[in-house]
Amino acid sequence: MRRLRRQPQRRESGDPEVCDAADVDEDCDGLADDADASATGQTTWHPDADGDTYGSSSSSISRCDAPPAHVSDGTDCDDADPLVNPGRAEVCDPDDTDEDCDGLADDADASATGQTAWYLTRTWTPSAATRAAPSWPATNLRGALPMRPTATTAVPM
Numbered sequence: 001m002r003r004l005r006r007q008p009q010r011r012e013s014g015d016p017e018v019c020d021a022a023d024v025d026e027d028c029d030g031l032a033d034d035a036d037a038s039a040t041g042q043t044t045w046h047p048d049a050d051g052d053t054y055g056s057s058s059s060s061i062s063r064c065d066a067p068p069a070h071v072s073d074g075t076d077c078d079d080a081d082p083l084v085n086p087g088r089a090e091v092c093d094p095d096d097t098d099e100d101c102d103g104l105a106d107d108a109d110a111s112a113t114g115q116t117a118w119y120l121t122r123t124w125t126p127s128a129a130t131r132a133a134p135s136w137p138a139t140n141l142r143g144a145l146p147m148r149p150t151a152t153t154a155v156p157m
């Protein structure tokens with residue numbers, strides 16, 4: 001009767017350490033995942049300082065597990081303002097803020113809302129007859145071009 005030779009139980013010495021959810025020490029060196037400098041398969045994490053779930057586009061770190069206050073997204077163009085990120089809508093604002101982080105702000109961004117209707121203001125130069133008896137427009141009809149007296153319309157006395 002032929003005896004089968006027992007194969008020794010051995011772990012493949014070439015097993016590489018890889019990032020895994022269970023923090024398994026694949027290469028049996030006593031260190032797993034982020035604790036093992038030989039680990040591969042890291043994710044790029046971005047800090048999310050304003051807590052809006054969008055990470056800063058200007059900073060990142062490569063780790064197996066997310067460091068505190070870090071997310072995998074890296075598209076937040078202003079990580080100090082939770083009202084600015086790609087999930088927001090572009091709105092007209094006095095500071096020309098790019099709320100939706102597409103690189104375009106206010107009038108430059110076709111998706112902007114909240115525009116104001118602006119009307120052309122004409123410079124009114126009084127005629128000689130008007131200078132003699134000035135008569136300023138008293139009212140502006142809705143929808144009409146307003147004609148406002150300006151510095152150039154001052155009538156010399």
Ligand SMILES: [Ca+2]
Nearest residue numbers: 018020024033
């Ligand atoms: Ca591992």
Ligand SMILES: [Ca+2]
Nearest residue numbers: 048052054076
């Ligand atoms: Ca953020």
Ligand SMILES: [Ca+2]
Nearest residue numbers: 091093097106
């Ligand atoms: Ca804006």
Ligand SMILES: [Ca+2]
Nearest residue numbers: 090102104109
């Ligand atoms: Ca924008």
